[in-house]
Each structure stands twice: as C-alpha cells, then as structure tokens.
Amino acid sequence: MRAVHRISLITSPEERQAFERIGIDLQGKGYFEIDESDPRWPHAHRMAVEFQMLDLSYAEFTEAERRGATYLMAYGAWEHGYPESFQDGGYERTTYDSTKVCVSCGVGRIQVSPFRISGAPKWGSRSVRMLCCIQDEFFVTPESWENVFKPFGIECREVVFHKTGQAVDNMVQLNITSVARLDVKGLRFNDCPICGHRKYPYDLTGRYYHPMPENTSAPIFKSDIYWGTDAAAWKTIIVSQELYGAAKKAGLKGIGFLPCRAQGINPEDSGKLDRCSVFAPIPLRVLPPRVGEDSLGLNS
Numbered sequence: 001m002r003a004v005h006r007i008s009l010i011t012s013p014e015e016r017q018a019f020e021r022i023g024i025d026l027q028g029k030g031y032f033e034i035d036e037s038d039p040r041w042p043h044a045h046r047m048a049v050e051f052q053m054l055d056l057s058y059a060e061f062t063e064a065e066r067r068g069a070t071y072l073m074a075y076g077a078w079e080h081g082y083p084e085s086f087q088d089g090g091y092e093r094t095t096y097d098s099t100k101v102c103v104s105c106g107v108g109r110i111q112v113s114p115f116r117i118s119g120a121p122k123w124g125s126r127s128v129r130m131l132c133c134i135q136d137e138f139f140v141t142p143e144s145w146e147n148v149f150k151p152f153g154i155e156c157r158e159v160v161f162h163k164t165g166q167a168v169d170n171m172v173q174l175n176i177t178s179v180a181r182l183d184v185k186g187l188r189f190n191d192c193p194i195c196g197h198r199k200y201p202y203d204l205t206g207r208y209y210h211p212m213p214e215n216t217s218a219p220i221f222k223s224d225i226y227w228g229t230d231a232a233a234w235k236t237i238i239v240s241q242e243l244y245g246a247a248k249k250a251g252l253k254g255i256g257f258l259p260c261r262a263q264g265i266n267p268e269d270s271g272k273l274d275r276c277s278v279f280a281p282i283p284l285r286v287l288p289p290r291v292g293e294d295s296l297g298l299n300s
Contacts, residue, residue, distance in 0.1 A: 001061050001062070001065060002036075002037070002060040003036040003058075004036075005034055006056045006058075007048045007053050008031035010030045010053065011030060015047075022040050024044065059208035059258070061258065067241070069241060069260055070241055071213055071241070071259075071260040072238065073258045073259075074220075074256070075236075075255070075258065076255065076256075077128075077254055078128065078254035079130045080129050080130075080132070081131055082117075082131060083115050083131050083134060084117055084118050092109075095111055095115055095116070096109045096112060102192060104192055105195060105231060105233055106226075107195065107197040107226050107233045108195070114157060114167075115134075115159050116160050117161065118161070118162050120168055127140060127141045127144040128140050128254035136235045136237060137176070138255070139171050141171065142171075144250070148243075148247055152243055152246070155175040156174060157173040158173075159171050159172060159173055176220055178218035178221035178222070179222050179224050180221050182211040182213050182223050183213075184200060187211070188200065188201055189201075209260060210258045210261075212260045212261055218240075220237065220239045222235040223235045239257070
C-alpha cells in the first residue's frame with residue numbers, strides 16, 4: 001500500500017519558495033502530490049501544518065492486497081447523474097419513506113419506490129455507476145447484473161423515467177438487503193441531539209483500510225452503521241472476495257474497491273499523520289484522472 005498526500009491551497013510566494021527549497025517543483029501549480037515513503041515527506045508535512053494547507057490523503061493498494069482481503073468496501077468510481085427531482089429534494093419524498101428520516105442527521109431513509117431519472121444513461125465502456133449524492137446504492141447495466149451479480153443470488157430493482165414512470169431498459173439498481181456489523185473501535189462518532197442515532201464521520205486518517213465486518217455469508221451487504229456529517233448519512237457497501245473476483249474477471253468499470261481490515265493504527269503508520277490530514281475513502285473529485293487501471297480498485 002502507498003499512502004499518498006495531495007497538499008494544496010499553496011498561494012503565496014513565501015509558501016512556494018519554502019517547498020521549492022526542499023526540492024518540490026510546483027511547476028506553477030497550487031498543489032503537489034507526495035508519497036509518505038518520499039524522504040521529503042516529513043518536511044513537506046511539517047510545512048503543510050505550519051502554513052495550514054489542505055492535506056488530502058488516499059491509499060493506493062496493490063492487486064495482491066485486494067486479492068488477500070476477505071472483504072472489500074465497494075465505492076462508485078463513476079458518479080454521474082442525479083435522482084429526479086433533485087433540485088427541490090423531491091426524490092426524497094418519492095423514493096424514500098420520508099416520515100422516518102431525521103431532519104437533523106439524515107438517518108432513517110428506507111427506500112419504498114424506484115429511483116427516477118430524467119433520461120436513459122449513456123454507459124460508454126462503463127457498466128456500474130452511482131447517482132450523485134446517493135452513496136449507498138449501485139446502478140448497473142442489465143447485462144452486468146445478469147452475468148456478475150445474479151449468479152450470487154443478488155436481486156435487482158427497476159429504475160424508472162421521471163416523467164412517464166416507465167422502466168428504464170438499460171439500467172437496474174442492485175437490491176442490497178443484507179447488513180453486517182463493523183469493527184469501529186477507536187473511530188470518532190457523533191450522536192444526533194434530535195433522534196439519538198450515532199453516525200461516524202468518514203475519516204480513517206492513519207488507517208486507510210475500511211473497517212472489517214463480522215463474518216457473513218452474504219456476497220454483498222451494507223454496514224450496520226451510518227457514515228457522514230451534518231444531514232448527510234449513508235452506509236458503506238461491502239463485498240466478499242468471491243464477488244470481487246467475479247467483478248474483476250468481468251472487467252466491470254465504474255466501481256472500485258478498498259480492502260477491509262480490523263481497526264487500529266498500524267505501528268508503521270503511527271505518528272505519520274495528524275489532524276491536518278483528511279483521508280479520502282474514494283478517489284477525490286479534485287484528483288486528476290488516471291489512465292488505465294484505477295489503483296484504488298478496478299477500471300474507472
């Protein structure tokens with residue numbers, strides 16, 4: 001695993017000169033990326049703290065590390081399109097039982113109707129997507145569901161056009177019904193003052209691996225806990241090694257994977273990060289696209 005940091009918000013000549021003195025050529029940009037194994041990292045980290053820079057960190061796992069994991073957290077490497085109607089929040093009322101949702105923390109969404117979209121998606125070479133702001137549901141092509149997910153007993157739900165209510169013929173939603181407990185020892189949490197539900201900010205600084213779930217026979221399932229801050233609340237989606245292998249073999253694009261591991265900061269990671277670092281559980285939208293295989297998962 002490689003721990004990579006993107007240091008950004010470098011604006012003043014003084015800040016630029018400080019980084020150039022330790023051998024970091026910004027090439028006219030206001031950011032740079034650096035690996036924790038780079039000998040310049042301790043100095044760069046110290047200056048990022050001193051100048052109060054934005055430090056976003058992410059992990060690059062090898063295929064061997066992903067193959068060695070019993071479970072992997074699945075994330076959307078292609079987040080595209082919005083549920084309808086998104087602008088006025090109407091999808092909340094039409095898709096979920098809104099009477100059970102806490103207005104303060106967002107916990108309690110129960111889907112009761114199909115997601116609605118404005119038009120048929122253009123998949124290109126991709127076959128998996130997430131809708132913007134819907135972080136705990138996957139949408140796939142019918143062919144991908146038939147060939148990869150259905151053999152594992154995973155059902156699907158229809159997606160409909162917003163104006164007509166007719167089923168979209170080239171997209172379905174994976175119906176993920178199983179839930180498993182996660183090992184969240186040592187993770188920060190907040191209890192909602194209104195409903196009392198506990199929610200975990202998705203900040204795994206210094207850990208990088210997703211928390212390990214309890215053993216389960218389900219090939220795909222959601223975390224028992226909610227993640228997020230303020231009114232945002234979602235559950236992470238986790239898959240078995242067997243399903244990951246099938247997705248990899250099929251060459252699914254638009255989905256990525258992070259290995260799961262028991263919590264606790266590794267001795268070799270201890271002391272490397274502090275409060276100025278923010279871990280990105282999925283590829284950051286501000287990061288430049290990578291060519292070829294997505295180093296955090298599969299092809300994007």
